[in-house]
Amino acid sequence: MKVKNTRPPQWATRLLAWYCKSELLEDLEGDLFECFHRNLKIKSVWMSKLIYTLDVVKFFRLYTIRKPEFINLLINWIMIGSYIKTSGRSLVRNKLFSVINIAGLSISMAVGLLMIGVLLDTFSYDKFHENHKYIYRVISRYQFLDHKDNDFNATTSLLAAKSIKETFAGINEVAILRRGFEGDAHFGEKTIPLAGLWSNGDFFRVFSFLLLQGNPANALNAPFSVVLTEKSANKLFGNTRALGNVIKLGDRQYTVTGIVKDVPKFSHIQFDMLASLSSREITEKDNNNEMAWDDVWNTYAYVLLPKDAHFKTFQDNLNKLAKREDPKVKNTHIELKLQPMDDIVNGDNLNNQIGPTMGFTLLWIFGGLAIVVLLSACFNYTNLSIARSLRRSREVGIRKVIGANKTHVLEQFLIEAIMLSLVSLVAAFIIFLIFKPYFLSVHPDLQRVLVLDLSPKLIICFILFAVFVGISAGLFPALFFSNINAVHVLKNIASVKLFQKVTLRKVLIVFQYCISLMLITGTLVLFKQYKHFLTFDLGFSTENILNIDLQGVKAELVIKELTELPEVKGISQSALISSVGNYWGVDVKNPNNPEDSAGVYFNRVDENYIPLHGHVLLAGTNFSPRPDSAKESEIIVNQQVLKRFHLAQQDPAKAVGEILKVEGKLLTIIGVMKDFQYGKANNKTSKEVILRYKSHGLNYLNVKILSLDLPATIAKIQAIWKKIDPVHPYQAKFYDDQIEDAFQGLAASIKMAGSLAFLAICISSMGLLGMVVFTTETRLKEISIRKVLGAGEGGLLYLLSRSFVLLLGISILISMPITYIFFDKILLPNIANHAPLSLMEGLAGTLAVMIIAVLMISLQTLKVTRTNPAEILKNE
Amino acid sequence: MKGTNLGEFEELVLLTIAALVSNAYSVGICDELERQSGRAVKLGVVHAVLNRLEEKGLAKSKLGEATQARGGKRKRYYTITSAGKAALLKSKEVRDQLWNMIPELSIKRI
Numbered sequence: 001m002k003v004k005n006t007r008p009p010q011w012a013t014r015l016l017a018w019y020c021k022s023e024l025l026e027d028l029e030g031d032l033f034e035c036f037h038r039n040l041k042i043k044s045v046w047m048s049k050l051i052y053t054l055d056v057v058k059f060f061r062l063y064t065i066r067k068p069e070f071i072n073l074l075i076n077w078i079m080i081g082s083y084i085k086t087s088g089r090s091l092v093r094n095k096l097f098s099v100i101n102i103a104g105l106s107i108s109m110a111v112g113l114l115m116i117g118v119l120l121d122t123f124s125y126d127k128f129h130e131n132h133k134y135i136y137r138v139i140s141r142y143q144f145l146d147h148k149d150n151d152f153n154a155t156t157s158l159l160a161a162k163s164i165k166e167t168f169a170g171i172n173e174v175a176i177l178r179r180g181f182e183g184d185a186h187f188g189e190k191t192i193p194l195a196g197l198w199s200n201g202d203f204f205r206v207f208s209f210l211l212l213q214g215n216p217a218n219a220l221n222a223p224f225s226v227v228l229t230e231k232s233a234n235k236l237f238g239n240t241r242a243l244g245n246v247i248k249l250g251d252r253q254y255t256v257t258g259i260v261k262d263v264p265k266f267s268h269i270q271f272d273m274l275a276s277l278s279s280r281e282i283t284e285k286d287n288n289n290e291m292a293w294d295d296v297w298n299t300y301a302y303v304l305l306p307k308d309a310h311f312k313t314f315q316d317n318l319n320k321l322a323k324r325e326d327p328k329v330k331n332t333h334i335e336l337k338l339q340p341m342d343d344i345v346n347g348d349n350l351n352n353q354i355g356p357t358m359g360f361t362l363l364w365i366f367g368g369l370a371i372v373v374l375l376s377a378c379f380n381y382t383n384l385s386i387a388r389s390l391r392r393s394r395e396v397g398i399r400k401v402i403g404a405n406k407t408h409v410l411e412q413f414l415i416e417a418i419m420l421s422l423v424s425l426v427a428a429f430i431i432f433l434i435f436k437p438y439f440l441s442v443h444p445d446l447q448r449v450l451v452l453d454l455s456p457k458l459i460i461c462f463i464l465f466a467v468f469v470g471i472s473a474g475l476f477p478a479l480f481f482s483n484i485n486a487v488h489v490l491k492n493i494a495s496v497k498l499f500q501k502v503t504l505r506k507v508l509i510v511f512q513y514c515i516s517l518m519l520i521t522g523t524l525v526l527f528k529q530y531k532h533f534l535t536f537d538l539g540f541s542t543e544n545i546l547n548i549d550l551q552g553v554k555a556e557l558v559i560k561e562l563t564e565l566p567e568v569k570g571i572s573q574s575a576l577i578s579s580v581g582n583y584w585g586v587d588v589k590n591p592n593n594p595e596d597s598a599g600v601y602f603n604r605v606d607e608n609y610i611p612l613h614g615h616v617l618l619a620g621t622n623f624s625p626r627p628d629s630a631k632e633s634e635i636i637v638n639q640q641v642l643k644r645f646h647l648a649q650q651d652p653a654k655a656v657g658e659i660l661k662v663e664g665k666l667l668t669i670i671g672v673m674k675d676f677q678y679g680k681a682n683n684k685t686s687k688e689v690i691l692r693y694k695s696h697g698l699n700y701l702n703v704k705i706l707s708l709d710l711p712a713t714i715a716k717i718q719a720i721w722k723k724i725d726p727v728h729p730y731q732a733k734f735y736d737d738q739i740e741d742a743f744q745g746l747a748a749s750i751k752m753a754g755s756l757a758f759l760a761i762c763i764s765s766m767g768l769l770g771m772v773v774f775t776t777e778t779r780l781k782e783i784s785i786r787k788v789l790g791a792g793e794g795g796l797l798y799l800l801s802r803s804f805v806l807l808l809g810i811s812i813l814i815s816m817p818i819t820y821i822f823f824d825k826i827l828l829p830n831i832a833n834h835a836p837l838s839l840m841e842g843l844a845g846t847l848a849v850m851i852i853a854v855l856m857i858s859l860q861t862l863k864v865t866r867t868n869p870a871e872i873l874k875n876e
Numbered sequence: 877m878k879g880t881n882l883g884e885f886e887e888l889v890l891l892t893i894a895a896l897v898s899n900a901y902s903v904g905i906c907d908e909l910e911r912q913s914g915r916a917v918k919l920g921v922v923h924a925v926l927n928r929l930e931e932k933g934l935a936k937s938k939l940g941e942a943t944q945a946r947g948g949k950r951k952r953y954y955t956i957t958s959a960g961k962a963a964l965l966k967s968k969e970v971r972d973q974l975w976n977m978i979p980e981l982s983i984k985r986i
Contacts, residue, residue, distance in 0.1 A: 026929075026939075030949030031902050031919060037945065058920045063927050 008036045009049050012056040020059070021066045021279045028059055049441020079408065080415065087416035090392070091423075097388060100770045101381050101420055104763045106427035108370075108377035109469060111759065112396050113432040114372040114439055116461050117452040122358050125266045125345040129208040131304055135341035138164065138301040138318070139350060142294070143333040152337060154300065155349040159291045160321060160336060161301035167201070168317055173304035175199060175206035179354065180298065181275045184727060186248040187236045193725050195230050196273035206304045207269075214258025214689055220276045227258035227274040249275075252283070265451060268344050268355050293325045306668035314338060340436045349701055356445040365545070366808050369756050376760055379508040380767035381417065385477035386505065387774040396481050397489035409482040418467055425466035443748035444485050464565060511769065512764035513811035513849070514818075519757035520845035525837065526750045529682075529828075532835035533743055534736075538579050539676025541614035544733035546717070547577050548701040549731040553724055558701060561720045564755070567707035572608035573698040577735070578689075580742040581680040588690070589661040590645045598644055600662075601678050601686070604694040610636070610673070612704055617653035620671030623693045632692065635660065636671040640687040662690070680742055684832040702735075761849055768804065776800055776864040784869035793865050800861040801854075808853055816842055882934075882967055888913070889925045890964055893935055894956045901940070901951040904928060926954060933961035 013029065020028060032055055039048035091098045103578050126132050127492050140156040141150050158178065165174035182195040203209070204216035211219060212230065221255045226247065233242040233256070245256045263270050284290045305314065318336040339347065349359040385392075396409055404412075548558070555573055562568050576582040583601055590596035607623045609615075623634065637660070637702060639652065648654035652672035659666050679685035707713040722729040733741070740747075776783075783796060791799075820837065828834045882890065891906050893900040902923055909917045929935040939953040956964075 026949050027902065027952040028950060029922070030946035032944055033921070033947035033949065034903050035919060055919065059923070060920075061920070061924060063924065 006040060006045055006048075008033065015653065016056045018060065019066060020064050024064055026063070032056065032059075035189060042361045044831070053848045059115060061801065067384065070640055079411075081823045083412045084416045084419065087419050088410070090416065091420065094388065094391075096773060097384050097770065098420070100384065100766045101377075102424050102427060104105050104377040104380045104766050105421055105424035105469065105473070106431060107759050108374045108763060109421070109424055109428035109466065110435065111370045111468070111756065112374050112465060113428055113462055114435070114452075115367055116435075116465060117432075117458060118358075118450060119363070119367070120448045120458055120461065121266070121452060122346040122363065125268055126341050128264055128266065129341070131206070131208070132341050134305050134307060136303050136305055136338040137204060137341060137344065138303060139337050139339050140296045141335040141337070142296055143335065144331055149351070150347070152335075152350050153296055153352045154344075154354060155294045155297055155352045156301050156336065157291075157293055157297055157334070158299045159293050159325065160296075160334075161299050162291075163321055163325075164301060164318075165302060166660055167321075168314070170306055170309060171303060171314075172306075175202045175302040175304075176277055177269070177300040177302070177354070178202075178277060178280070178298055179300075181273070183249050183314075185232075185236060185273070187245065187579065190236055192232065192235050193728060194228075194272040196271040196275065197269075198277045199274045200277040202304075203274065203656075206302050207236045209263065209267075210261040218260070219258035220274060222255075222257070223276055223279045223282055224252060224254050225257040225276045225279075226254040227260050228256060229260055229262050229272055231262050232272045252279070254279075261411055268353075268357065269652065270355050280345035292329070294329045294334060297352060303338070309448050311338070317413045322874070329395045353439055355642075356448045357448055366752060367518070373756055373760050374469065376512045376515055376763045376767075378469065380691055380763060380770065381420070381473035382476045383505050383508055383767060384770045384774065385474070386480055387416075387771060389477075389480065392481065393484050393489050396484050397486045400484070401484035401490065406482040406523065409484075410478045413478035413481050414471060414474050418470030421470030421473065422463075423468045424469075425462060428466075429462065442751050443744055446748075469828050487823045508802075509764075509768065509804075509807050510811045510814065512760070512767055513808060513853075514815040515848055516757065516760040516813040516849055517811060518819050519753060519760050520849060521815070521842050522823070523750060523754045523757045524841035524845050525819075525823050526746065526753060528838075529831070529835055530743060530746050530750055533681045533746070533833075534740060536677065538679040538681070538835065539615070539674060542579070542739065544705050545613070545735040546703045546705055546714075547735055547738060548699060548703060548717075548721070550699055551725070551728045551731065553728070554699060555696070555698060555722050559719065560701060562701075565713070565716060567705050567713045567716075568703055569706045570608060570612045570704040572612040572702045573606040573695065574609055574700050574702060575604035575694065575701060578603060578676075578678045578709075580678065580738045581683070583679060583685070586690075588641075588645075588688075591660060592646055596645075598688065599686070600641065600644075600688045601689055602662075602690045602692055603678075604692050604698060606693070606695045606698070609691070609702065612702055615676060616674040618672045618674055620656040620669070621873070622671060623691075625695065626693065628694060628696050632665060633668060634670045634693060635662065635667045636673055636691040637669055638673050638687070638689045639675050641690060642672065644688050662692075667692075681833050682743075682746075761852070765856060766850050768853055769860065772804060772857050772860045774799075776861055780867070780872055783864060784867070784872045787865070788873070793862075796865040797858065797861050800864070801857045804857050805854065808850060812846055812850075816846070882963055885921070886925055886929060887935075887964070887967055889922060890934060890956060890960055893929075894961075894964065898953070900954045905954070909914060920970045929960070930954075930958075933957060936962055 016028060016032070017025060032052060035055065036048055036052045043051075114340055129135060137154065138156045138160065139152040139154055140160070141152045158176070161174060161176045164171060165176070176199065178198040181198045183193070184191050185194045199220055201218065201221045203220055204211055211227070214227065219225065224350065226249075228242065234243070237245060242256050242259055246253050246468070247256065248254075260274070280290065283333065289295050303314075305311070315338065317337070322334055322336055339350075345357045346360050346363055347357075350357075363493075375858065399409060399412075436452050440450060440452065441612050487826060550558070559571050562571060576584060584603065585599045586602050587597055588600045590598070605623075610617065610622050615635075618639070620636070623636070637655075639650070641660075642648065642650045642652065644654050645660070647658050655672050656669055658669045660669060661667075673691075675687060676689070678689045703717075705713060717732065718730050721732075779800070782793075783800075786796060786799075824837055828837070888909060892905050892912075896904060896908055900926060902919065905926070906917050906919050906922045909922070926935070926937075932935060934956045934957060936957050937952045937954045940953050942948050942950045
């Protein structure tokens with residue numbers, strides 16, 4: 001029995017019918033069928049099916065292939081013209097339909113265009129290197145005891161980099177880059193601040209940076225040689241010959257040994273100059289940390305793997321290297337890994353990147369959201385096309401009677417959709433051009449990484465994208481129309497189940513509204529977090545404090561000038577600005593347990609710092625002025641330090657006078673201050689902080705300003721800065737602004753999510769409007785009869801809007817729990833000190849969306865219920 | 877001269893068509909060839925050869941009745957044409973002549 005019922009795979013048969021000449025087809029089909037049944041008797045079902053399929057493929061021979069007929073091609077060609085014409089007419093005739101679709105598609109496609117631009121830009125990074133496929137970066141992960149960092153560092157240790165170059169078999173080229181080569185370059189009278197990298201001689205062998213002058217083989221070999229970019233050379237030397245000149249940087253002299261072409265925009269490594277790494281062997285001769293195995297924070301190693309090298313062998317060698325070196329540093333494990341150069345800009349998120357990168361999480365999230373918004377717009381098209389099928393189905397019926405087959409109808413409706421999406425592309429492109437600068441200014445990193453310049457490649461991608469959008473929007477309606485039965489449509493239009501796709505349409509509407517609601521609620525939740533962090537109680541005052549970056553200028557000079565301004569109420573100095581994401585750590589031994597030590601954050605400040613920032617001293621005293629030449633002997637700690645090391649039963653008063661061993665120095669606690677937020681408010685970092693005294697050579701001035709005319713005061717300070725340091729640009733910011741800057745990433749996310757939410761709401765509202773218009777129009781007669789029979793306006797309103805309001809209710813029920821779970825269980829637990837979720841955000845967003853939707857529904861239905869039934873029924 | 881010469885496999889297929897008389901259709905020919913020669917014969921190859929024989933005018937075909945065994949598809953029956961017959965006879969003649977040239981003794985000794 002089973003044998004009789006089994007049929008050969010249908011798709012294979014269809015494939016045969018597609019390629020085979022019609023005169024040979026019947027014979028071949030019969031043969032294959034006979035063989036298939038023979039096989040069934042002796043072989044398993046799936047085996048027979050496989051043989052059948054293989055035979056179908058084997059029959060694909062020159063003599064069996066159908067030759068394209070000229071006449072068919074010609075007809076197709078002529079018909080495409082006709083399709084374009086009729087599609088154009090139908091678009092013009094249904095103005096509401098076209099406007100809704102074009103508007104929805106164009107704004108969502110503009111988002112898509114931005115995404116394409118971003119993707120193209122990030123994927124064009126580093127492709128100018130000839131060997132970009134074979135360049136790998138060695139990345140490392142630091143582990144102390146059981147505490148493993150989450151992310152890898154883009155950096156590794158200098159020791160590892162050198163070991164790879166010297167000891168790994170088959171590896172000859174390792175470009176070692178070390179950051180921190182920056183400062184003011186002096187040549188003659190000129191002083192130009194430049195930033196760059198230290199690098200070894202392999203730099204030009206691994207990378208394809210073009211050396212315009214000098215010898216790439218040895219430009220970076222000798223100590224104290226420097227390679228300048230064309231731009232910085234021009235700044236320093238003007239038009240005179242640069243090669244061989246000696247420039248002064250810090251207290252060292254560097255000889256210019258090469259001029260490199262300016263670094264292309266699409267390079268993740270950016271520099272003004274390069275200095276030979278061998279210089280450091282002289283300058284850092286006494287620095288034990290230079291070649292430390294656990295100093296994985298400063299060196300980048302780029303390995304050029306030979307084309308036939310085994311990735312796995314290299315990884316094994318890296319593991320062996322780690323195993324050999326780990327014992328040299330107690331309790332520490334460094335994990336090394338290779339990262340392809342092509343993955344740097346849009347790959348995993350690493351710490352310590354050499355330059356700004358996108359990171360693929362961000363790309364995925366916004367790519368995903370862009371696609372969702374786009375889908376929403378496509379659904380509008382699908383929904384509305386099917387909803388108005390009543391009008392088009394007669395046309396399709398006539399076409400089919402005249403001789404169009406399924407493919408022709410399918411083609412016609414696809415062409416219509418593609419035309420619509422191409423029209424939308426033009427609008428989308430204009431929107432893209434207008435919003436490009438706004439998009440780039442959302443976050444400074446975007447501006448640094450992306451250019452979004454128009455190129456032929458980009459335009460081609462845009463057009464392909466539009467065609468793709470058209471096909472995905474139009475495929476479903478096209479299939480629907482092509483399956484219409486001509487006889488049914490022409491005999492009695494009512495017999496066609498035009499609304500058989502109602503469930504699908506409802507699902508699409510619910511989907512659109514869920515997306516809108518989730519996006520708007522998510523934006524509101526994020527916005528609340530953002531506000532919360534900006535006003536977060538840090539434990540000290542940041543009000544009216546201007547932080548001036550000294551950039552190496554002597555603090556005394558600036559302080560002397562500033563104190564003369566009446567608006568300046570106080571000045572302190574600090575080594576770093578806390579609460580904005582700067583961290584300096586130091587190792588502190590536990591006095592109660594010699595085995596135990598912990599990393600503790602610290603800041604170096606002068607005696608004015610604590611009163612100026614309003615830190616609360618719980619016990620003990622502030623620092624007293626003291627020359628820097630005196631031995632460091634005092635620290636001020638916060639309560640967490642007492643807790644961490646179990647000092648004096650955590651009683652601040654008793655803790656004063658205790659001695660802590662910091663970096664090997666014995667320091668007395670002279671004061672205990674209340675806990676405050678040292679790190680960024682949303683970071684999960686430890687809270688133990690110590691303050692150490694220093695009064696000279698600190699990095700920042702904290703200036704308390706009380707002024708009625710702030711711009712004038714700032715201008716005065718700027719003038720003072722200019723007078724003291726004409727070379728470096730004035731860099732100062734109010735503390736509160738710096739905190740805001742620290743949350744720029746969050747602000748950018750809110751802006752992006754907010755605009756996407758806005759778009760999604762617009763699109764779904766327009767879609768809903770279209771649906772309401774079309775359904776009420778088709779029920780116009782029904783409504784008129786109901787009115788004649790005595791139905792009231794309120795009753796009709798209820799009748800017409802019930803189903804839509806129900807859909808909105810369902811979307812709320814679906815989207816709210818998902819949003820809640822996403823934020824409460826997934827996102828917020830990862831953010832320290834976050835504000836609690838409240839019902840407010842959910843309600844506010846939902847309410848706004850619902851009011852728009854209900855307003856639209858009721859206005860439209862009201863319009864219909866107010867029509868005069870006599871007008872509509874008299875034409876019957 | 878291409879067109880009139882018979883390849884080895886072509887000759888076998890043509891002979892099978894002649895031998896099967898009224899049941900010479902693709903699968904039948906395939907089966908018969910397998911039985912006679914004892915080697916696996918691929919349907920695709922037989923089809924290609926039948927197509928070529930028809931192009932050369934050595935065989936002709938017509939469609940038969942539809943049967944259940946072929947999923948309602950008709951069989952294509954092949955018959956040998958006079959040109960086909962001539963070609964077969966010619967090649968048999970060539971072989972016979974060559975056979976006759978071999979002295980009886982020499983073949984026995986091998």
